[in-house]
Amino acid sequence: MIVAALFFYLFAGLCVASAFMVIAAKNPVHSVLYLILAFVNAAGLFVMMGAEFLAMILIVVYVGAVAVLFLFVVMMLDVDFAELKQGSLQYLPGGLLIGGIFLAELFLVVGAWVIGPGVPQAITSPIPAAISNTAAIGLVLYTRYVYFFQAAGMILLVAMVGAIVLTLRHKERVRRQDVSEQVARNPKTSIEIIKVRPGQGLGSNS
Amino acid sequence: MNQVTQISGLLPVLPEIILACGAMLMLMVGVCTVQNERSSAIVNGWCVGILVLVAGFLLSVPAGRYEMFGGSFVVDDFARFLKILAIIGSAGALTLSLDYLTVDRQQKFEYGVLFLLSTLGMMMLISAADLIALYLGLELMSLPLYVVAASNRDSVRSTEAGLKYFVLGALSSGMLLYGASLIYGFTGTVSFTGIAKATANGASIGLIFGLVFLFVGFCFKISAVPFHMWTPDVYEGAPTPVTAFFAAAPKVAGIAIFVRATVVAFPGIAHEWQQIVVFVSIASMVLGAFAAIGQRNIKRLMAYSSIGHMGFALVGLAAGTPEGVQGVLVYMTIYVAMTLGTFACILTMRRDGMLVENISDLSGLARTHPTMAFFLAMLLFSLAGIPPLAGFFAKFYVFLAAIKAGLYVLAVIGVIASVVGAYYYLTIVKIMYFDEPAQRFQSMPPLLRVVLGVAGLINILFFAYPAPILNAATVAAKSLF
Numbered sequence: 001m002i003v004a005a006l007f008f009y010l011f012a013g014l015c016v017a018s019a020f021m022v023i024a025a026k027n028p029v030h031s032v033l034y035l036i037l038a039f040v041n042a043a044g045l046f047v048m049m050g051a052e053f054l055a056m057i058l059i060v061v062y063v064g065a066v067a068v069l070f071l072f073v074v075m076m077l078d079v080d081f082a083e084l085k086q087g088s089l090q091y092l093p094g095g096l097l098i099g100g101i102f103l104a105e106l107f108l109v110v111g112a113w114v115i116g117p118g119v120p121q122a123i124t125s126p127i128p129a130a131i132s133n134t135a136a137i138g139l140v141l142y143t144r145y146v147y148f149f150q151a152a153g154m155i156l157l158v159a160m161v162g163a164i165v166l167t168l169r170h171k172e173r174v175r176r177q178d179v180s181e182q183v184a185r186n187p188k189t190s191i192e193i194i195k196v197r198p199g200q201g202l203g204s205n206s
Numbered sequence: 207m208n209q210v211t212q213i214s215g216l217l218p219v220l221p222e223i224i225l226a227c228g229a230m231l232m233l234m235v236g237v238c239t240v241q242n243e244r245s246s247a248i249v250n251g252w253c254v255g256i257l258v259l260v261a262g263f264l265l266s267v268p269a270g271r272y273e274m275f276g277g278s279f280v281v282d283d284f285a286r287f288l289k290i291l292a293i294i295g296s297a298g299a300l301t302l303s304l305d306y307l308t309v310d311r312q313q314k315f316e317y318g319v320l321f322l323l324s325t326l327g328m329m330m331l332i333s334a335a336d337l338i339a340l341y342l343g344l345e346l347m348s349l350p351l352y353v354v355a356a357s358n359r360d361s362v363r364s365t366e367a368g369l370k371y372f373v374l375g376a377l378s379s380g381m382l383l384y385g386a387s388l389i390y391g392f393t394g395t396v397s398f399t400g401i402a403k404a405t406a407n408g409a410s411i412g413l414i415f416g417l418v419f420l421f422v423g424f425c426f427k428i429s430a431v432p433f434h435m436w437t438p439d440v441y442e443g444a445p446t447p448v449t450a451f452f453a454a455a456p457k458v459a460g461i462a463i464f465v466r467a468t469v470v471a472f473p474g475i476a477h478e479w480q481q482i483v484v485f486v487s488i489a490s491m492v493l494g495a496f497a498a499i500g501q502r503n504i505k506r507l508m509a510y511s512s513i514g515h516m517g518f519a520l521v522g523l524a525a526g527t528p529e530g531v532q533g534v535l536v537y538m539t540i541y542v543a544m545t546l547g548t549f550a551c552i553l554t555m556r557r558d559g560m561l562v563e564n565i566s567d568l569s570g571l572a573r574t575h576p577t578m579a580f581f582l583a584m585l586l587f588s589l590a591g592i593p594p595l596a597g598f599f600a601k602f603y604v605f606l607a608a609i610k611a612g613l614y615v616l617a618v619i620g621v622i623a624s625v626v627g628a629y630y631y632l633t634i635v636k637i638m639y640f641d642e643p644a645q646r647f648q649s650m651p652p653l654l655r656v657v658l659g660v661a662g663l664i665n666i667l668f669f670a671y672p673a674p675i676l677n678a679a680t681v682a683a684k685s686l687f
Contacts, residue, residue, distance in 0.1 A: 105415060108411060108412070108415070109415060144275075144276050145275075145276075146275065147274070147275035147279055147339065148338055151330060151339070151342040151346060152342060154226060154323065154326065154327075154346055155346050155349060157230070158320070158346065158349045158350050158353075161319065161320065162349060162350065162353035164316075165316045165320070166357075166368075
């Protein structure tokens, strides 16, 4: 048990520390790297809770895709974050106040925590004892929760359509790849054989 | 888990399935065939057809109450009534868009597809019976709205409106999710009926916090005070038919989920949420009435007007009785008709190919376009709540329910606010009828005439034959209790 507790504090401490570094780091690339560290530690916490599927998803989706996308954006946009952050100290009092209010609310909430009598029965999909939680998620995701799954799919479709509508411009004189045209090429259409006479170059022939 | 679901069991969700497949079909048709603006216009026209088709299927779904997908999706009379209303709002706004997009050379087939997807979100939201379905429906409704608000991407005002709406919408979604997670934490369930069971004997302070955050999300979507700040800017910046859409359909879905969540999930703590709804309602009515007085731009005026009208609709919810809910339903029906009619007029305010938006541009309309001036005046009288027009009855039913529930202060403040509100509606009528005529507008496109005619006739003739709407609203309201 002591090992589990040690690992918990290791992951949790690293997670909080790297989350702090995300906002404290001067270089935005470092911020993203700290964000990845925070994700990995959060994944460790999930593993300790026995939610290995969520842990792996966190690594694959957030570290593998989202954080790398962030890195691309940060590197390509070349925003001077240090300049943006200048004067952010003047928002400190307001931020502290709001943070304090939220902390107080959290205390209120945790202090008032009473598990209702019907709560354990109300949980709709308990994890069956014999199978891993990956299998358990698989059992309900496409049956009990198929509606949510499909709805989330529609939302992603909207996001894709929206991004294309707002950003794609059909400009003239942009050369696009046309796969069928490339595949249909053969030597006859793409190679022209020209006899070059000695000492005259191509200019006179073509 | 081992149940075999039969295809016929999906019959109650058939309208949603048709709408989703129709939207994807239109998307594929658009991607594969559209070459120019004219073919985009045809696809957008088909989208109106799909909405009409879905409304037809909704009417033909057998009556009764169905719970689908483990109780996350409920089809009852309440849902049916509001879904048809939301579809009318969407189809009306899309019809209003067709001419506008052609004239302004903005035709894109994605426009209609996004309308369809947003309407699908509204229908899911109206039928949502747990917090996850609620959130997914809300996002599916809102995301296309952000995109169509910015659809005129070469205009700074339009993109600003879209961005503003998106950022504030994301904030409100965060609030709503925070509230939903608190509610889940304190009740152990996301389903509305489960929450109702867990809160039957009062609620802890944490749950109340969750409820407040949930209400923040709802108030943002229906632009009720104090979460209305985005409304005037977004209404002014977005292309005008998009503004008509914002003012009509999402409001219906937002009110629907507000009513369903409070009445179904929190009947045990009615006293607590009633205070919040009463406050929001009073604040919206008063702000809508006073802030609209100084407006010069008619779209901003309509924004404040819609804030006020949401306040009036919430009066019925504050009562928390079947009569109150019936009042809300009647109010929303008449509100959608009034809004679509008024925006049909606003879209006609076009000179030299450019839309004009100032109230002063309407001066002398009675002499240049007498028919349009008559209908617009009737709609404005109706928005002000002057009998015997429909707007009066809308207000009458919600105030009646409030008085029956003992909320006298709310009803009195509401009446005062509607008197103040009448001032700015009547100012427009005065400008139209008694001021010197300005330059003529271009003639009204036929589709706008149809929308204005239908909306205007509903408003004028409601008092003669109110039974169909009233009866449907009564049945719909009863299905919630």
